[in-house]
Amino acid sequence: MSEPKLINLTIEGRAVSVPEGTTILEAAKTAGVLIPHYCYHPGLPIAGVCRMCLVDVEKMPKLAPSCATTVGEGQVVHVYSEKALEARKGVLELLLINHPLDCPICDQAGECELQDYTFQEGRADSRYREPKRFTAAEDFGGDVLYVQNRCILCTRCVRFMDDVAEDTALCVQERGDRAGIGRSPNHGLTHAWASNVVDLCPVGALISKDFLNKARSWDLDRTASICPNCSQGCNITLETRDAVVVRMKPRSNTAVNQYYACDEGRLNYHWINRADRLETPVVAGRAVEWDVAIAAAAAALKGKKARVVASASLSNEALYLLKQVIGATGGSGAFRVMQGAEAPLAGVHDLALRADRAANATGAELLGFSRTDNPLAGIGSGDVLVLAGEECVGLDTTAFAAAAAVIVLGTAAPAQLPSNAILLPVANFAEEEGTFTNLRGRVQRFMQAKAAPGFARPTWSVLADLLAALGSKGNLASAESVFASLAGSEAPFGGMSYDTLALKGQIVTGAGVTA
Amino acid sequence: MGFPHKSHPRETPVLSKYFGDPEARSLEGWKARGGYKALQQALATDPVAVQNVIKESGLRGRGGAGFPTGLKWSFMKQGDGKPHYLCCNADESEPGTFKDREIMRWTPHGLIEGCAIGAYAIGAETAYIYIRGEFTEPIERMELALAEARAAGIIGANAMGSGKKIDIWVHRGAGAYICGEETALMNSIEGKRGNPRIKPPFPAVAGLFGMPTTINNVETLAAVPHILNNGAEWYKAMSLSSPKSNGSKLFSVCGNVAKPGNYEVVMGFSFKEFLYDLCGGPLPGRKFKAIIPGGSSVPVITIEEAEQVKMDYEGFLEFGTMLGSGGVIIFDDAQSMPKQLARLARFYAHESCAQCTQCREGTAWMTKILERIVAGHGTFEDLDTIFELSDSMTGKTICVLSDSCGAPVCSGITKFRHEFEALITGKRSSTVAVTA
Numbered sequence: 001m002s003e004p005k006l007i008n009l010t011i012e013g014r015a016v017s018v019p020e021g022t023t024i025l026e027a028a029k030t031a032g033v034l035i036p037h038y039c040y041h042p043g044l045p046i047a048g049v050c051r052m053c054l055v056d057v058e059k060m061p062k063l064a065p066s067c068a069t070t071v072g073e074g075q076v077v078h079v080y081s082e083k084a085l086e087a088r089k090g091v092l093e094l095l096l097i098n099h100p101l102d103c104p105i106c107d108q109a110g111e112c113e114l115q116d117y118t119f120q121e122g123r124a125d126s127r128y129r130e131p132k133r134f135t136a137a138e139d140f141g142g143d144v145l146y147v148q149n150r151c152i153l154c155t156r157c158v159r160f161m162d163d164v165a166e167d168t169a170l171c172v173q174e175r176g177d178r179a180g181i182g183r184s185p186n187h188g189l190t191h192a193w194a195s196n197v198v199d200l201c202p203v204g205a206l207i208s209k210d211f212l213n214k215a216r217s218w219d220l221d222r223t224a225s226i227c228p229n230c231s232q233g234c235n236i237t238l239e240t241r242d243a244v245v246v247r248m249k250p251r252s253n254t255a256v257n258q259y260y261a262c263d264e265g266r267l268n269y270h271w272i273n274r275a276d277r278l279e280t281p282v283v284a285g286r287a288v289e290w291d292v293a294i295a296a297a298a299a300a301l302k303g304k305k306a307r308v309v310a311s312a313s314l315s316n317e318a319l320y321l322l323k324q325v326i327g328a329t330g331g332s333g334a335f336r337v338m339q340g341a342e343a344p345l346a347g348v349h350d351l352a353l354r355a356d357r358a359a360n361a362t363g364a365e366l367l368g369f370s371r372t373d374n375p376l377a378g379i380g381s382g383d384v385l386v387l388a389g390e391e392c393v394g395l396d397t398t399a400f401a402a403a404a405a406v407i408v409l410g411t412a413a414p415a416q417l418p419s420n421a422i423l424l425p426v427a428n429f430a431e432e433e434g435t436f437t438n439l440r441g442r443v444q445r446f447m448q449a450k451a452a453p454g455f456a457r458p459t460w461s462v463l464a465d466l467l468a469a470l471g472s473k474g475n476l477a478s479a480e481s482v483f484a485s486l487a488g489s490e491a492p493f494g495g496m497s498y499d500t501l502a503l504k505g506q507i508v509t510g511a512g513v514t515a
Numbered sequence: 516m517g518f519p520h521k522s523h524p525r526e527t528p529v530l531s532k533y534f535g536d537p538e539a540r541s542l543e544g545w546k547a548r549g550g551y552k553a554l555q556q557a558l559a560t561d562p563v564a565v566q567n568v569i570k571e572s573g574l575r576g577r578g579g580a581g582f583p584t585g586l587k588w589s590f591m592k593q594g595d596g597k598p599h600y601l602c603c604n605a606d607e608s609e610p611g612t613f614k615d616r617e618i619m620r621w622t623p624h625g626l627i628e629g630c631a632i633g634a635y636a637i638g639a640e641t642a643y644i645y646i647r648g649e650f651t652e653p654i655e656r657m658e659l660a661l662a663e664a665r666a667a668g669i670i671g672a673n674a675m676g677s678g679k680k681i682d683i684w685v686h687r688g689a690g691a692y693i694c695g696e697e698t699a700l701m702n703s704i705e706g707k708r709g710n711p712r713i714k715p716p717f718p719a720v721a722g723l724f725g726m727p728t729t730i731n732n733v734e735t736l737a738a739v740p741h742i743l744n745n746g747a748e749w750y751k752a753m754s755l756s757s758p759k760s761n762g763s764k765l766f767s768v769c770g771n772v773a774k775p776g777n778y779e780v781v782m783g784f785s786f787k788e789f790l791y792d793l794c795g796g797p798l799p800g801r802k803f804k805a806i807i808p809g810g811s812s813v814p815v816i817t818i819e820e821a822e823q824v825k826m827d828y829e830g831f832l833e834f835g836t837m838l839g840s841g842g843v844i845i846f847d848d849a850q851s852m853p854k855q856l857a858r859l860a861r862f863y864a865h866e867s868c869a870q871c872t873q874c875r876e877g878t879a880w881m882t883k884i885l886e887r888i889v890a891g892h893g894t895f896e897d898l899d900t901i902f903e904l905s906d907s908m909t910g911k912t913i914c915v916l917s918d919s920c921g922a923p924v925c926s927g928i929t930k931f932r933h934e935f936e937a938l939i940t941g942k943r944s945s946t947v948a949v950t951a
Binding site for chain 2: 050054065087094097130155171175176
């Protein structure tokens, strides 16, 4: 393909060059100007209906909708001319005439584009003296509640369902100011990716039932993370309030999940906050100090083979250090992957809720762990069973008694552990930093969103101490240095570092896939 | 002719010549009246030659915008390998307009002939006649005539033995005013919600099913066979306003007038004589007060202004209004203008497709203010608000429905401000509340 032709234009006095066919709205972004808009979204077909993005283009008789107007050579665009400001002020006033102004009880408050632009460009008062239209809120099914009173009919939700989910569940019904978003007959909003309409809604019209009245958006801390619920590796933001995760939202990564996250993924976060956690190291039924527990674990491993049963949702860092433990003792590593129904998002290439309901099966395989349905099989008296993040639900646990010892690195203790088991409390993925490798081999970072409870520590950190106790040397003082060591010795990860991964990730060498 | 009245001697019946003549409806009757000669002749010539005759005649769109028809046809790129479409806009939903209805009722074959010629001229094999659902009789007439024409081989795979394929289908609307807007009409034919589309792309580039499309009004297409039969010069010569506005035009007259109905006069006819002579003047004991001359979307003019108007595209423009669709709505001195305009605004509020913010919210807001004024609870600030509101509703939306609500209302307030002020100050209150 030939290089696209570049078009030169001036936006708010700034010269920009953008490829031919770019819209004025997108071109303005490159000039550092965000033109106010509602109906436009980069992931959706252009509707041009909210009329909020009107700008003044010299030599054009009328104001142009910047989302639907492509750039022209030599164009001079004024975003903040009096004419453009007046038009947008008019749109804002009209959007608010039937709006209930119930920001104090609206979940969207604080992250609402109607609030933002009204504050930025709107009138201080309204000239509207007539009664406001009122419509009752409606349960759309799934996790979605529709509050028509707040709806500005930008139709992002309708276009998402039509063109991205390809399930015509929503439509605009009625005309004039009676219009609202409706569900198509016999259609609930039950599509596996339907909750994205809540994120896409620029106002508080489509809201999450799960998040309803749970927190004010300005009280939330936001952390870049990766969804741990399947092997797709959707980029997410973990939102916490007082160290409690209250919401998981998609974070844009055009190489992985565009702007989206599935319902199952985003709603499966409550376990992160579970209260019945393992908080203290335990040896033979007694709570002990960390150094005592590490020493006990190292002693148990002496002369025995470590049979590691790992969770496929452990970080690459943890799995790498487990591999070192296996290497130091001549043992082996295995993992299993829970399965679920696959649910693709039709309108996006290679995006689905994957059957593998684990974040890092690819990483585990690349690091030499073997995938099996029964990772506990064949454990004998010469083996020390190391359960790393695997709670053994649904597995035959007679192996516990067969092993010489059982060491648990977990957030909770599996049932039917022998009384002499060594329990090492660790952080879950939201409480530590690390990387996952998704099914297409993309290595992506996640950050720490909250503190671990009690004395629990990141898995990589516990393993670093254990390795030291087993006599190995190396700088394993941080997740980053563990990853550096991993990148230095594991060929698929060669050349990677936390800096090069940044927020979009990198694909492992020899992955053989282009995602 | 002023159907159901007898034709007035000063009318120029071209399109309306056979209104009221049931025999003109059948294929046989139409052929006996010279029908399908123009199509036969057109099919034997080059499509571009047909376009050129229409260009030369100066025929302009009769749906309201008045765009030159021949020029519109020439935008269709011949031989681009894509299927082309012709849409005949028979939605005729503009309040006060009912001329296309009569064309379809009395001369369905005339319209079919016009459609077939139009389709041939733009390189289309398929034409759709989009008729509003409420037109039960015209739909039936068109379906019957199409069946006859199809059976006779006039349209179909080998139209009139020319080897050209021309299919014509009736598509029935479902009752939305906005489906008369050409891009909404195309969406409606495609089975989608009748919402206007953003332009560009223009229909001639990407229209119906994404293919090059031309949309013409019924009256425009019905005039085409006559022009081909009699020549462009004939069409120009009949007009009093040549070269800008040529030919004859049907006017639908309604409201407070002695003889409402359809009248066909040549372009440039005196509006005063039209109103008092052809239409019989006001009802006994009444006086004309105001006129909306081109369907409800155009600005109101006073009778004093109307009496000076020459009936052509430029003549109406001179007095700040438009020829539009030719739907003449007459108000006499017994009418309350605020009440009439409130009713008009309510229509637009009801019919807004709800896409653009200004239209969806603005038309409803304007209606509420007007109805409050009519109910005797208005303020002087309300009048200012209406003008400002109209300003933010004009020229900022996808289609012109929003503009069309503000135009008659604002011109009405400007010209009949005293009536609004009387309601506001309580000197005269309207006793009848405006209801849907």
